[in-house]
Amino acid sequence: MKVSIIIPFYNCPFVDQAIKSALNQTYKNIEVIVVDDGSTQHMEKIEPFKNRIRYIRKANGGTASALNTGIRHATGKYFAWLSSDDMFVTNKIERQLAFMKQVGALVSYTAFTTIDANNKAINQIHSRSMSRSRLIKLLLTGCPINGCTVMADMDLIEKAGMFDESFKYAQDYEMWCRLTLHTSIFYLDELLVLYRVHNSMGSVKHAGGIVNETERVKSKYKKLFFLDLRKKKRK
Incomplete structure (x- = not known):
């Protein structure tokens, strides 16, 4: 089954390392889609890979809009x-796909390692398995x-809807809440992602916007989750 790895890119100096890590997966039935979201810097770092990836440039x-563009062009399951x-x-892809097949999951997430700008490991971040209600x-x-x-079945995303482009910073949080209403x-x-912590990362630059949008998501889903859990109890 093909997996579509979508890399949104905007003026990021680390993009070549991201692309390499995607292309070097042990699971080979993949496509790597780089969506250039109107970058003005570091585009040259993508050039050496263009014969092995799908490159899409947009305004x-x-x-969210970059992810949605990638999804629309994706051919993976x-x-x-x-x-x-x-x-x-x-x-990463090999282990997570095998896990999802084993447990019958339509969507999953994993543990990860934080790294600095020089790829030095900082910390390991683990969650734990929990019930849907938890x-x-x-x-x-x-x-x-x-x-x-995260890895998700494309049919699930089609059913639940694309990333909400009205959220500039919390589009991921909103999506995971929405998917939870479906499955x-x-x-x-397992530690399958290296998450880079650096001064120019979005969560640092846009901390205020993230807080405001997080509250929007909580407000939106508080009632939806309550109604969903109550409906499940009645069945």
């Missing part, structure tokens, strides 16, 4: 998101899921 519209400043461990309660307090650890999200406790 700047934000991460599964979706995986890789930020242009992060990296996949070489067996995850819903956790989602109402914030986002426990790192987007670059359980499974957790694989």
Whole structure:
């Protein structure tokens, strides 16, 4: 089964490392789609890979719009998101796909390692397996899921809808909440992503916007989750 790895790119100096990590996967039935969201810098870092990836350039519209563009052009059965400043461990796709087949998951996420600008490991971040109702309660307090650890069935995304482009910073959090209304999200406790922490990362530059949008997501899904859980109890 083909996996579409989508890399949104906007002026990121680490993009070549992200692309390498995607192309070097042990699981070979993949396509790597780099969506250039109107960059003005570091495009030359993509040039050496253009014969091995699908490169799409578009006007700047934000991460959600770049992800949606990648999804529209994807031909894989599964979706995986890789930020242009992060990296996949070489067996990420292989291990996660095998896990999802084993447990019958339509979407899953994993543990990850934080790294600095020089690729030095900083910390290991683990979650834990939990019931759908427990995850819903956790989602109402914030986002426990790192987007670059997620793999999802494309049919599920088609059913639930694309990333909401009205969210510039919390589009991932909103999506995971939405997917939880359709299915359980499974957790694989393996360190399969290298998540880069640096001064120019989006979560640092746009901290205020993230806080505001996080509150929008909580407000939106508090009632939806309550109604969903009540409906499940009645069955």
